[in-house]
Amino acid sequence: MKLSEQEIRDGLAGLPGWGLGDGEIEKRYELPDFRAAVAFVVRVAFEAEAAGHHPDLDVRWNEVRVALATHSEHAITTKDLDLARTIEALTRA
Secondary structure (H helix, E strand, O other), X not given: OEOOHHHHHHHHOOOOOOEEOOXXXXXXXXXXXXXHHHHHHHHHHHHHHHHOOOXXXXXXXXXXXXXXXXXXXXXXXXXXXXXXXXXXXXXXX
């Protein structure tokens, strides 16, 4: 189900560093080096696959940009906020 802008902003309030981009929610993670960045992407990939919902991932040397939107809905949905919460939990583990 497509979320309203207010619902998205309310959901992002509990997700530090996440923001509303052009039709997606996004966050940049800075990691110690390239190896750590790729390892983070692998952890995200396993969680995304388990959820059946896949983010756009952009890896730079020590930075990973994660962007979420539900492509089948052409919108931001609860699936995106749920996966963002899961990704955040990975960073605390």
